[in-house]
Amino acid sequence: MFRNFKVVPRIVFGRGSFDQLGDILSEERRHPDSRMVFLIDHVFSGKPLADRIPRESGDMVIFVDTDDEPKTSYVDQLASRIREGTGSAPDDLPDGIIGIGGGSAMDLAKAVSIMLTNPGSSADYQGWDLPGNSAVYHVGIPTLSGTGAEVSRTTVLTGPEKKLGINSDFTVFDQLVLDPELLEGVPLDQRFYTGMDCYIHCVESLTGTFLNMFSQSFGEKALELCREVFLDDPSDSDDRLMMASYFGGMSIAYSQVGVCHALSYGLSFVLGLHHGIGNCVAFDYLEEFYPDGVKEFRRMMKKQGIDLPRNIVSGIEEEKLEKMIDIALVLEPLWENALGSNWKEKMTRDKIRSLYLKM
Numbered sequence: 001m002f003r004n005f006k007v008v009p010r011i012v013f014g015r016g017s018f019d020q021l022g023d024i025l026s027e028e029r030r031h032p033d034s035r036m037v038f039l040i041d042h043v044f045s046g047k048p049l050a051d052r053i054p055r056e057s058g059d060m061v062i063f064v065d066t067d068d069e070p071k072t073s074y075v076d077q078l079a080s081r082i083r084e085g086t087g088s089a090p091d092d093l094p095d096g097i098i099g100i101g102g103g104s105a106m107d108l109a110k111a112v113s114i115m116l117t118n119p120g121s122s123a124d125y126q127g128w129d130l131p132g133n134s135a136v137y138h139v140g141i142p143t144l145s146g147t148g149a150e151v152s153r154t155t156v157l158t159g160p161e162k163k164l165g166i167n168s169d170f171t172v173f174d175q176l177v178l179d180p181e182l183l184e185g186v187p188l189d190q191r192f193y194t195g196m197d198c199y200i201h202c203v204e205s206l207t208g209t210f211l212n213m214f215s216q217s218f219g220e221k222a223l224e225l226c227r228e229v230f231l232d233d234p235s236d237s238d239d240r241l242m243m244a245s246y247f248g249g250m251s252i253a254y255s256q257v258g259v260c261h262a263l264s265y266g267l268s269f270v271l272g273l274h275h276g277i278g279n280c281v282a283f284d285y286l287e288e289f290y291p292d293g294v295k296e297f298r299r300m301m302k303k304q305g306i307d308l309p310r311n312i313v314s315g316i317e318e319e320k321l322e323k324m325i326d327i328a329l330v331l332e333p334l335w336e337n338a339l340g341s342n343w344k345e346k347m348t349r350d351k352i353r354s355l356y357l358k359m
């Protein structure tokens with residue numbers, strides 16, 4: 001079966017396009033006392049961007065905590081807070097959820113918009129195509145680029161038992177506002193880690209066994225843009241990075257990621273490392289699988305003056321190491337994409353253990 005995947009239907013792109021948000025939302029406000037809910041990364045609390053939100057009376061602006069990657073418990077808490085603020089009858093639901101921030105804030109917006117129309121806890125929907133009802137209209141506005149969360153059909157959540165997304169057509173944003181000006185002010189190391197998420201998406205997609213012309217076309221363009229951004233530092237690098245993230249996300253939508261992402265999920269779950277930095281920590285030890293990609297990654301790291309954290313796994317308790325291996329091994333499609341259908345012969349628990357112990 002070929003994947004019949006949904007893409008974001010409406011996109012505006014351009015410097016200053018954030019100021020068009022009010023007009024875009026006015027078309028979605030169903031009646032005079034309609035409400036929108038803005039979930040904006042707490043880093044913008046008290047910053048000019050927060051004052052530029054086209055807020056109308058009755059709208060809610062919630063500064064979301066992104067110190068930890070999104071947890072199912074936090075999504076549930078946000079959904080109840082919104083229901084309390086707006087009412088929970090179908091007619092009382094907000095007309096839109098707008099996520100403004102990096103992958104974390106955007107994923108929170110995606111998950112909350114699903115949980116407002118589906119019963120239970122978000123942990124019940126970690127998996128594939130589990131929500132039965134379509135989500136509240138939701139908009140993604142990245143302020144940090146690389147994850148591809150703006151285009152993907154998943155919202156990655158850490159639940160009580162697993163780190164796994166709510167993968168569904170209902171997850172996909174209804175609208176994107178891609179305004180490269182919003183990337184200004186991102187700390188350089190964070191910009192690099194999240195940007196490398198995109199670079200690694202491309203390397204894993206382009207070298208994977210699931211590759212096809214659809215993924216290759218998007219992946220090659222995204223890779224080229226990443227090279228320009230992190231090796232040449234052009235003056236419009238934020239525009240390029242924003243489009244690289246989008247194209248990289250489109251590339252993996254029709255292929256898959258690989259070894260680095262599988263190992264990075266284990267690092268996040270057990271050590272709480274954020275996705276971008278976890279990928280960088282893992283990728284540096286994967287020359288055996290991605291020789292050209294890792295060499296180029298090191299050149300980018302040098303050019304950008306980044307020092308990776310080291311020795312974060314050595315000395316860890318055995319139980320935690322075992323859990324990390326379990327988390328990585330569950331991600332079978334990633335291993336299959338990277339190593340082929342006989343991946344189990346190549347990637348044993350011992351091999352994963354030895355890779356982790358280098359980090």
Ligand code: NAD
Nearest residue numbers: 043069102103104143144147149152154156185186194275
């Ligand atoms: P993030 O959203 O976790 O943000 C990292 C840090 O950058 C935070 O402290 C945040 O406050 C700060 N930040 C964001 N924008 C800023 C700005 N303009 N200026 C200053 N600081 C800013 O980082 P991320 O790498 O974008 O996202 C990681 C998350 O995305 C993880 O939870 C990961 O699981 C998820 N993810 C989702 C997908 C998907 O397809 N849904 C794909 C990859 C990763």
Ligand code: ZN
Nearest residue numbers: 147197201261
């Ligand atoms: Zn990623």
